[in-house]
Amino acid sequence: xxxxxxxxxxxxxxxxxxxxxxxxxxxxxxxxxxxxxxxxxxxxxxxxxxxxxxxxxxxxxxxxxxxxxxxxxxxxxxxxxxxxxxxxxxxxxxxxxxxxxxxxxxxxxxxxxxxxxxxxxxxxxxxxxxxxxxxxxxxxxxxxxxxxxxxxxxxxxxxxxxxxxxxxxxxxxxxxxxxxxxxxxxxxxxxxxxxxxxxxxxxxxxxxxxxxxxxxxxxxxxxxxxxxxxxxxxxxxxxxxxxxxxxxxxxxxxxxxxxxxxxxxxxxxxxxxxxxxxxxxxxxxxxxxxxxxxxxxxx
Numbered sequence: 188x189x190x191x192x193x194x195x196x197x198x199x200x201x202x203x204x205x206x207x208x209x210x211x212x213x214x215x216x217x218x219x220x221x222x223x224x225x226x227x228x229x230x231x232x233x234x235x236x237x238x239x240x241x242x243x244x245x246x247x248x249x250x251x252x253x254x255x256x257x258x259x260x261x262x263x264x265x266x267x268x269x270x271x272x273x274x275x276x277x278x279x280x281x282x283x284x285x286x287x288x289x290x291x292x293x294x295x296x297x298x299x300x301x302x303x304x305x306x307x308x309x310x311x312x313x314x315x316x317x318x319x320x321x322x323x324x325x326x327x328x329x330x331x332x333x334x335x336x337x338x339x340x341x342x343x344x345x346x347x348x349x350x351x352x353x354x355x356x357x358x359x360x361x362x363x364x365x366x367x368x369x370x371x372x373x374x375x376x377x378x379x380x381x382x383x384x385x386x387x388x389x390x391x392x393x394x395x396x397x398x399x400x401x402x403x404x405x406x407x408x409x410x411x412x413x414x415x416x417x418x419x420x421x422x423x424x425x426x427x428x429x430x431x432x433x434x435x436x437x438x439x440x441x442x443x444x445x446x447x448x449x450x451x452x453x454x455x456x457x458x459x460x461x462x463x464x465x466x467x468x469x470x471x472x473x474x475x476x477x478x479x480x481x482x483x484x485x486x
């Protein structure tokens with residue numbers, strides 16, 4: 188049979204070609220298959236901010252990359268500033284991290300800073316004052332009920348942040364609960380903030396934390412490991428630089444914690460770095476462990 192002299196089969200073939208071409212250009216394609224071995228999405232770090240956002244701004248990584256491009260080279264170092272107690276301001280290419288910010292009642296004054304990220308090792312008021320940097324994203328080491336640990340793992344540009352589950356005491360949390368040690372990896376630098384660690388580390392902890400470029404470690408005792416235990420943890424981790432924290436100062440003179448001098452007794456490689464911010468680079472790290480004493484910056 189034919190229509191107007193044109194074979195019917197050719198008409199059918201022509202119509203099929205037209206239909207297939209239409210489907211292709213209107214986006215009717217099969218769904219992409221999941222790659223073999225690709226993990227299913229799962230919960231990660233507890234990341235929130237004052238507006239209830241639940242993840243880091245996707246623009247921060249690109250901002251860090253843009254800053255490096257403008258400067259013509261990758262980040263060469265990390266800037267550190269001690270704000271007292273267990274609180275530090277860490278800056279990488281303009282991206283600022285505030286660790287364990289304390290409440291105004293702690294004694295050091297009221298924190299009011301600009302930062303992109305806040306890390307909280309545990310939920311005590313001298314470590315979880317997130318109002319210190321309004322608008323900053325918050326990464327909490329513990330679950331909302333403080334009875335478990337969050338699975339901390341996030342990346343922003345060249346910065347990678349992970350957490351290690353530890354305890355606030357030497358009785359597996361029975362006395363003071365849980366604590367999270369934060370690990371900050373920036374290129375070939377690895378910074379470890381132990382929060383309110385209350386015990387020596389086991390072999391698994393040591394393997395997870397090493398190698399350590401800079402170790403922020405509590406030394407005052409009572410609420411945390413004391414000077415003797417802190418020295419043992421330093422031996423366990425063999426960091427290039429030790430920065431002691433969480434000890435008695437004029438601001439915390441009424442606290443039942445020890446002064447820094449107990450930790451420094453018998454130590455040879457002790458360097459007073461003062462209160463100004465300092466920059467750490469891989470090339471300038473000492474071959475043998477040094478203790479850097481940083482004075483709290485005046486707010």
